[in-house]
Every structure is written in structure tokens, then in C-alpha cells.
Amino acid sequence: TTVAPAAAVPAVIAHRGASASAPENTLAAFRRAAELGARWVEFDVTLTADGRPVVIHDDTLERTTDGAGRVAETTLAALADLDAGTWFAPDFAGELVPTLEEVLDLLADMGLGANMELKPAPGRDTDTAVVALDVARAMWPAAAPPLLVSSFSRPALRVARDVTPQWPRGLLLGALTDDWRSEAEAADVWAVHADADVIRARDVAEVLDAGYRVMVYTVNDPGRAANLWDWGVHGIFTDRPEVLLPMAGA
Numbered sequence: 248t249t250v251a252p253a254a255a256v257p258a259v260i261a262h263r264g265a266s267a268s269a270p271e272n273t274l275a276a277f278r279r280a281a282e283l284g285a286r287w288v289e290f291d292v293t294l295t296a297d298g299r300p301v302v303i304h305d306d307t308l309e310r311t312t313d314g315a316g317r318v319a320e321t322t323l324a325a326l327a328d329l330d331a332g333t334w335f336a337p338d339f340a341g342e343l344v345p346t347l348e349e350v351l352d353l354l355a356d357m358g359l360g361a362n363m364e365l366k367p368a369p370g371r372d373t374d375t376a377v378v379a380l381d382v383a384r385a386m387w388p389a390a391a392p393p394l395l396v397s398s399f400s401r402p403a404l405r406v407a408r409d410v411t412p413q414w415p416r417g418l419l420l421g422a423l424t425d426d427w428r429s430e431a432e433a434a435d436v437w438a439v440h441a442d443a444d445v446i447r448a449r450d451v452a453e454v455l456d457a458g459y460r461v462m463v464y465t466v467n468d469p470g471r472a473a474n475l476w477d478w479g480v481h482g483i484f485t486d487r488p489e490v491l492l493p494m495a496g497a
């Protein structure tokens with residue numbers, strides 16, 4: 248059975264770091280989240296062509312770096328030459344696509360908790376989960392709050408269940424699907440992570456009734472956040488932790 252870290256997982260989690268005020272999924276974004284008072288961050292992990300885990304959201308490089316092409320077809324050495332900050336603002340020139348090791352090191356140093364989202368490229372579900380969880384298991388301090396491991400990938404979540412059963416899992420969904428319960432049971436998850444734009448009050452109630460927590464992404468509007476918390480949502484992923492943290496009393 249999953250250890251339920253209800254007390255450890257806060258009501259506000261900085262989505263890709265403080266991604267409204269720094270380039271998402273960079274060390275700068277995670278530092279900024281800490282400066283703004285966030286206790287946890289969410290980040291996305293995927294594999295390079297040479298099988299190294301790196302922290303970036305898209306399958307492709309164009310949106311958040313000055314490179315081009317697929318992350319899964321780019322080596323770590325080639326990725327290390329790319330700028331992952333200038334696209335956001337010139338002040339962030341020189342920010343890099345961080346490795347998973349660099350991110351976990353920084354978070355542990357700063358005492359931040361984390362939701363690690365396994366974001367495999369198509370066909371690399373199992374590899375991505377195995378490699379990322381191996382690295383995380385070796386590095387993440389035993390005294391730190393457990394990593395919350397989530398994924399849209401069902402195979403990746405099953406790897407997490409088997410490799411790091413001690414860490415809670417989150418089943419990532421858009422809207423609540425007809426088969427969400429069987430998926431949640433199969434991966435023995437702690438929470439359902441749903442899209443805040445489509446989840447309804449009755450969906451939240453259904454998940455809570457089944458004994459799971461509800462986490463929602465991505466909410467930057469305080470009024471919407473207040474509604475979701477009223478419905479019984481446990482945690483909210485936000486690009487603007489500075490907006491939601493005062494509401495959560497955190």
C-alpha cells in the first residue's frame with residue numbers, strides 16, 4: 248500500500264517551478280519557487296537520445312530552447328549547448344535544460360519537495376520510468392518528503408509501483424475517464440491528478456469517495472482555486488505560487 252503523504256504534500260505546488268516568473272523546468276524556476284515561498288515543485292522528466300534523464304516539458308526543443316528537433320533524438324552533450332532561458336526573457340540567458348540529477352540536487356539543497364512527472368517520448372515509457380526512478384532512488388534524501396511520482400503513461404506508473412513502491416503515485420488524467428478506477432487500482436495510486444479546466448465538483452466527489460486524493464493542474468486564478476479547494480481538492484499546480492500561497496495560508 249502506498250504511504251499517503253497527505254501532510255507532506257502541500258495545497259500549492261509550483262508547476263514546472265515558478266513558471267510565470269522564470270523559464271519553466273529550469274534551475275532558475277525552481278529557485279524562484281523557493282523564493283516565493285513554495286514548498287513543493289512539479290517538473291517533467293524525459294530521456295535524451297543517449298538515455299539520460301533531463302527536465303523539459305515538450306517532446307521537441309523549439310518552444311523552450313534555442314535548439315530544434317526531438318529531445319529523444321538529441322544527446323545530452325548536444326542538449327548542454329542549448330539556451331533554455333532567453334526564450335522567456337533576456338535576463339535568463341544561459342539557463343540550461345537541467346539533468347534530473349541537477350534538479351534533485353538543487354531541490355534537496357533547498358529543502359523543496361517534488362512531484363516528478365514521468366513524461367516519456369512515444370515508445371519509451373518503461374525506459375524513462377526505470378532510468379528516472381533509478382536516479383531518483385539513488386539521490387533523493389531519505390529524510391526528505393517522499394517524491395510524488397505521476398504520469399499520463401500507464402506503463403510508466405506501473406514501473407513506479409514496482410520500483411519505488413514506497414513513493415506515492417499520481418494518475419494523470421485530463422477529464423475523469425470511465426476507467427479511471429481500474430487505472431488507479433492498477434498503479435496503486437495515492438491521488439488522481441486532473442485537468443482543472445474540465446473537472447467538475449461531482450468528479451472530485453467521486454474520486455474522494457473512492458479513497459483517493461485529487462490534485463489539479465494548472466490554476467493561476469485565485470477565484471478558480473478557491474472553488475476547487477471548496478470541492479475538496481487537496482493540491483493545486485500553479486505557475487503563480489505567489490498568488491495562491493497566501494490563500495492556502497501557507
Ligand code: G3P
Pocket residue numbers: 262289291304364397419440464484
Ligand atoms: O503534472 C501536472 C501537469 O504538469 C500535467 O500537465 O502538460 O503541464 O505536464 P503538463
Ligand code: MG
Pocket residue numbers: 289290291364
Ligand atoms: Mg507536468
